[in-house]
Amino acid sequence: MPTSATPEIPLLLGLDFSSTPSRRKPVVLACGERRGAIVRLHGLERFAELAALRERLCQEPAWLGGFDLPFGLPRELVQSLGWPQQWPALMDHFCAQPRSELKAQFKAFMAPRPAGGKFAHRACDGPAGASPSMKWVNPPVAWMMHAGVPVLRAAEATFPGLCAGQPARVALEAYPGLLARELIQRRSYKSDDTARQTPERLIARKDLVEALEQGRSRLGLRLKLSHAQRDALVDDASGDALDAVLCLVQAAWASGQPGYGLPKEIDPVEGWIVSA
Template sequence: MSSLEVIGVDFSSRPSRRKPVVVAQGRATGATVKLEALLTFETLEGFGALLKHPGPWVGGFDFPFGLPRELVEHLGWPTEWLKLMRHYAALERAQIRDTFAAFCNARPVGRKFAHRECDAPAGSSTSMKWVNPPVAYMLHAGVPLLLEAGVHLPGLLEGDRARVALEAYPGLLAWELIGRRSYKNDDAAKHTPERLIARKDIVAALEQGRTRLNLRLKLTPAQHDALIADASGDRLDAVLCLLQAAWAGGREDWGLPAGFDPVEGWIVSAPRAG
């Protein structure tokens, strides 16, 4: 039976020793995904070098690959994905914050932010949020690394088809397993027993294959303990993205719905509403 190298990425737009980019490396064989390593990168340059690692591999990346079309058209930005991403990458963070804040301030309460079509079914934040979580900055830092590496972005941009990058979202899979229970927090004061139990429940479900992805995670005892012990959830999030990438790797369409909006992108394994 053939196997496929897969990676899952918990991303930080400004990685550091305290908050690195975390990469889960593994191998998918049939319905089993074996975790082989957990890597950390304290610089974007170091992480970018990993993306140039020869394929074949499929990766799930926890940052948005696109912006809401409503926002893009309102601002008069390019509606061709590559031109849009290059325009966006050329902006400073302060410009992004001020532009998005002005957009929100002009809109009524309850409709401040524009959303992508995939946000509701995935339960994700809009990619224009600049705080809590700052996914707008994650897009700003992450997509240029993918472009520089020349990876293939299905439905968005042709690249090296031996290295496939997909937008993932760990919360989508986690909440399918444990509901909306919180399982992580970067604040040490909020490392509660309840969040520890939630991580234990997620890991147990993944090892037993109790997900709609029909994949079973294979861990060593040390890996099992490390995922549960990491109260920030970064290692567990990387593994959740790993499983989403493995699920997509077994499909001709990479788990993406036909005709999704190329301005917005799509979160792998998220169902299409309706």
């Protein structure tokens, strides 16, 4: 399996992330490349420990990846808490605090706010249909950022619009739900609960993979899979492998866009979700 890339055609990555990976629920890394309008999946790699993922990212001299975790916090929240308003210092401050203390500060921020408006949102949350990055349950995206951003920074990644690093390693915030909803609307295609891994979700995964292969999204890209890869994506009822591939396709789209398709001005506190 090819694992490195030429400067002209960088290695593309897509990561389905977990803040607490394990053997039962590893993080899944999709590796591939783009040639014209074709995105070819090289393979899927799984990591039960974040240290192993960090080592893997550091091994590759050049990559462009879409990572399914938030890179920023709502400016309203950051200003209210008096936290740093430049991204490197903000991430240093945020990631150094125990989650119990962060949760207490989030709850204090939310307490006086009206029902239905407890959470603060980033500018990109609405266009992407994403959860607020300060949520700590269902899904715990705040803890994903708390665990994941240090891994990417340890790999000396560049975060466009936020922080410079190794210019050949580029990390973009991706969100698989954004692309999935475009292709199969709001049909559910995954669950970690065995009892909810239904035939309807299996059919939704088949339809989603078929739509990716046919290039039916506004991104204008077609996914190239082997028969075994197609079966693996459909058979993974958790949807983790498919989410990693959705992030890979978003990274592939960004690789062909000026400035990775991001807005010209990105809030250095909030960041932006690629293709939103």
